[in-house]
Amino acid sequence: MGIFGDIxxxxxxxxxxxxxxxxxxxxKAFIAIGLSPAGGAGWALSIIGLTLxxxxxxxxxFVKQIKSSRNMQLIQPKVKELQKKYGHDREKLAQETMKLYKETGTNPFASCLPILLQMPIFLALFRLLDHAAKNGSGNGVLTDSMAEQFGNAQLFGVVPISDTFLNANGHLSVQIVAAILVVAMTATTFTTQRQLMSKNMPSDALSGPYAQQQKMLLYVLPVVFAVGGIAFPIGVLLYWTTSNLWTMGQQFYVIRNNPAPGTPAAKAKADRDAHKAAKHGHPAAAATTEVVEPEVDRRPQQRQQPKRQSREQRKKSGGARPTDKTTPEGDQQ
Incomplete structure (x- = not known):
C-alpha cells in the first residue's frame, strides 16, 4: 500500500x-470585491470559476469529440454494409471496421474523452476539499489557514460545502441543497445526451451499434451520477453541475449552428436560414429553387419572301425562277 500511496x-x-x-x-479576486474570506459564497463562486x-x-x-461523433453518425450505413458482408467472420469485421474508422478519421472513444480527462480533476478537487474539512491541511498553493476556511465555509450561513447528503450531521438544509444539486446534475446529464440523440443523429444512425451505445449512456450515466452524487460534498456537486450546464449549453450551440447533415437539427437550421432570408427581403434565397423556363414566342413564323428580280436579272442568272416552294402566294406566274 505504501508503494501505491506514493504513486x-x-x-x-x-x-x-x-x-x-x-x-x-x-x-482572492472575490475577496477584493468585498466577499468574506471565510464565507461560503466566495469559495462556492471560486469552485464555479475553476469549473469554467x-x-x-x-x-x-470538445471540438474533436463533436467531429468524431458526427463521423460516427455519418458512417453508420457503411458500418451496416460491413456487418452484412462480414457478419460471419467477427475478426474480419473488426479489421474492416477499424480500417473504416482510420480512413474517415473517426475515433469511437472520442465521446468519452472529456469525461475521462475530468475525472482526475474531479478526484483532486474531492481530495482537496476532504483534506481541508477533516484535517485543515492544504495542498498545492492552498495554505493550511485557507484550507481551514475552505473546509468550514458555509453556503447561506448554514450549509457547509464540505458536507454530503449521506453525511449531513443532522442538518436538513444540507440534504435539501445536496438533493437539489444531485437532481440538477442528473437532469442536465440526461438532457444533454437526449438532445444529441433526438436532434443531431440522422434516422439511419438510430438503429446501429453507435445508437445503441448512445441509448445505453442516456440512461446509465444519470443513474451513476445520482447514486454517486449522494456521497459527493456540496462543493464537488457544484463543480459537476456547473460542468454539466456548460456541456449542455456548448452542445446546444454546436447543434444549432453546425448540425450534422440529414438530421432534424439540420432541417431546423435550413428553415431558420430561409425565414431569415425572407425577412431581409431575399425571397429568392428563401424559397425552393425553381427552374424558370424562358418565354417562348408561340406565334406562327412567317414565310421568308424571296427578293423579286427583274427580267434582265433573271436572264443574267440563267433564267432561273423561284420555285413554287419559295415563291409567295400571288407571285406565281
Missing amino acids: GHFIMTPLYYAISVVLVGFH VIRAALIPL
Missing part, C-alpha cells in the same frame, strides 16, 4: 497545484 501522491500532486492555483486566484476555466481549456477536445 498516487506523485500523480495527484501536479493536479493539486493546478487546481489550487486557479481556486485561490478566484478566491477547466471547461474552457477543454474546448479543443
Whole structure:
C-alpha cells in the first residue's frame, strides 16, 4: 500500500497545484470585491470559476469529440454494409471496421474523452476539499489557514460545502441543497445526451451499434451520477453541475449552428436560414429553387419572301425562277 500511496501522491500532486492555483486566484479576486474570506459564497463562486476555466481549456477536445461523433453518425450505413458482408467472420469485421474508422478519421472513444480527462480533476478537487474539512491541511498553493476556511465555509450561513447528503450531521438544509444539486446534475446529464440523440443523429444512425451505445449512456450515466452524487460534498456537486450546464449549453450551440447533415437539427437550421432570408427581403434565397423556363414566342413564323428580280436579272442568272416552294402566294406566274 505504501508503494501505491506514493504513486498516487506523485500523480495527484501536479493536479493539486493546478487546481489550487486557479481556486485561490478566484478566491482572492472575490475577496477584493468585498466577499468574506471565510464565507461560503466566495469559495462556492471560486469552485464555479475553476469549473469554467477547466471547461474552457477543454474546448479543443470538445471540438474533436463533436467531429468524431458526427463521423460516427455519418458512417453508420457503411458500418451496416460491413456487418452484412462480414457478419460471419467477427475478426474480419473488426479489421474492416477499424480500417473504416482510420480512413474517415473517426475515433469511437472520442465521446468519452472529456469525461475521462475530468475525472482526475474531479478526484483532486474531492481530495482537496476532504483534506481541508477533516484535517485543515492544504495542498498545492492552498495554505493550511485557507484550507481551514475552505473546509468550514458555509453556503447561506448554514450549509457547509464540505458536507454530503449521506453525511449531513443532522442538518436538513444540507440534504435539501445536496438533493437539489444531485437532481440538477442528473437532469442536465440526461438532457444533454437526449438532445444529441433526438436532434443531431440522422434516422439511419438510430438503429446501429453507435445508437445503441448512445441509448445505453442516456440512461446509465444519470443513474451513476445520482447514486454517486449522494456521497459527493456540496462543493464537488457544484463543480459537476456547473460542468454539466456548460456541456449542455456548448452542445446546444454546436447543434444549432453546425448540425450534422440529414438530421432534424439540420432541417431546423435550413428553415431558420430561409425565414431569415425572407425577412431581409431575399425571397429568392428563401424559397425552393425553381427552374424558370424562358418565354417562348408561340406565334406562327412567317414565310421568308424571296427578293423579286427583274427580267434582265433573271436572264443574267440563267433564267432561273423561284420555285413554287419559295415563291409567295400571288407571285406565281
